[in-house]
Amino acid sequence: MKTVFIGINGYDYPYVRVRCYHFAREVKKYGIESSVISLRDDFAPNLSGIDMLGIRDRKKLYLNFRAFLRLLKDSGAIFYIQKVHYHSAAPYFLTKLSGGSFVLDYDDWDIDRSPLFNRGYINRFFFGTDGVENVTKRVAEDAAACVASSHYLADYLSVWNRNVHYIPTGVDIEKFSRNTRRTGNEVNLIWTGNIWGEVMYENVMFLLRCFSKINPAGKKVTLCIAASGYFYDKVKSDSMKMRFPGAIQFYDWISPDKMNDLLNNMDIGLLPLIPDNENDTWMRSKSPTKLFEYMAMELSTVSSDFGEVPHIIKNGENGFLGNSEDEFVEKINLLIKDDSLRVKIGEQAKKDVAENYSLDVLGKKLSQILKTIKP
Structure with a gap:
């Protein structure tokens, strides 16, 4: 069994660092093979995190094409899509072609500001609909499961999917461990x-x-x-x-x-x-x-x-x-x-x-x- 975690941004952003890189590492402990595709780290390391959210459609398509080719090698895996932004086009589209399964993860409220494709016909090609809320609804409905980092998001996603789970972002307690006791003046x-x-x-x-x-x-x-x-x-x-x-x-x-x-x-x-x-x-x-x-x-x-x-x-x-x-x-x-x-x-x-x-x-x-x- 394998899961591929897919995020839009780089390791320096908690929603990718924890919910892609760290989650991928942790599930390996329980017998699940895993890997991570970060569109920024893997295909656009010269761009900043803010840049990734504002690029033009041509660049978005290029990054999705690179991700699609990588994902083809793992078409039998479960795709773990971290949020519905333009980066979710490749894994979502591939699961529709292959009949595979994916999990939708949400750690943050981006639904009123999600950077999808600027051109509606591109969104309709990949997702079958246009508009941020419509696309989010479609992806959430088609997910085998949804994972939410907060109770508010879990309630929100539960309107569209019956298989919703609460998993907060969490922390690596081995790394974040105090080695000095501070008291005094x-x-x-x-x-x-x-x-x-x-x-x-x-x-x-x-x-x-x-x-x-x-x-x-x-x-x-x-x-x-x-x-x-x-x-x-x-x-x-x-x-x-x-x-x-x-x-x-x-x-x-x-x-x-x-x-x-x-x-x-x-x-x-x-x-x-x-x-x-x-x-x-x-x-x-x-x-x-x-x-x-x-x-x-x-x-x-x-x-x-x-x-x-x-x-x-x-x-x-x-x-x-x-x-x-x-x-x-x-x-x-x-x-x-x-x-x-x-x-x-x-x-x-x-x-x-x-x-x-x-x-x-x-x-x-x-x-x-x-x-x-x-x-």
């Missing part, structure tokens, strides 16, 4: 991410305003921001106009394979999820990858009580939930002041991740699903 807070748009800019500014209000309790407190994205420079410049009771440390883009080294020196992980009207569904649908990484590294966390997070965080047990700036500040102050509470919550977070959100646990669940599907 220094407390480091961390946020990581891509500040790609105004909504993410506002989320980071929310954290900066919270940090400006904290009580250091006599400790040396630092807020660390490790980020990239179009609005990152604006965050840096706007932070210069604010006053803080501690230091601000900015880190530029860090390789996903090095993130554990940075988190090893942190104490409190922060995850605000404050949507605007345009991105409410997107944030509600996200599987919080960075939260799993924080928890695996035994960081105590303060997160928004929104979206997928309250399904994961039990307030006061394995992390804290809040919504307003005052609620975030209250929880942050409590964790800064109380070293033992910080350690206790971090240890419980690690335990919960190991039992429910580790790649080993998720890989076992996915392998069981795949073994029920006829190629």
Whole structure:
């Protein structure tokens, strides 16, 4: 039995790194042969992740042609299609020709902004219909199974497919494993991410305003921001106009394979999820990858009580939930002041991740699903 995982983007994007590369690695442990086709890594390494979403139809067709030729060699395999973008054309079309099976995986809400082909007749050729929602519906209906990273997405896909499974994005707990115990006079807070748009800019500014209000309790407190994205420079410049009771440390883009080294020196992980009207569904649908990484590294966390997070965080047990700036500040102050509470919550977070959100646990669940599907 073989499964081919197909993603649009590169290893540096969590939805391909975890849900293609890592899932492919994990199912091998349970006797399933696997491989990965990343349209960017394999056929367009010169393009950025953003470039991949905005290329012209001619380039999209070329990349699908390359993928189609590769997939022909594995036409008897189960295709694991990570989201319905233009890259799903080749595997979907091939399964229609061969009578094979595929699984549709969704980790994020892209259904109102999915980069399909710009020309409707090309979409109709590959998918039999046009329009983002129509194409997504068609692919979901034809899938042997759907896998969703959040409860919201699972409910959404269940309208079109009866065989829907919840598998969050998860974390490699062997790699993300703490090797130092931090207590004492220094407390480091961390946020990581891509500040790609105004909504993410506002989320980071929310954290900066919270940090400006904290009580250091006599400790040396630092807020660390490790980020990239179009609005990152604006965050840096706007932070210069604010006053803080501690230091601000900015880190530029860090390789996903090095993130554990940075988190090893942190104490409190922060995850605000404050949507605007345009991105409410997107944030509600996200599987919080960075939260799993924080928890695996035994960081105590303060997160928004929104979206997928309250399904994961039990307030006061394995992390804290809040919504307003005052609620975030209250929880942050409590964790800064109380070293033992910080350690206790971090240890419980690690335990919960190991039992429910580790790649080993998720890989076992996915392998069981795949073994029920006829190629």
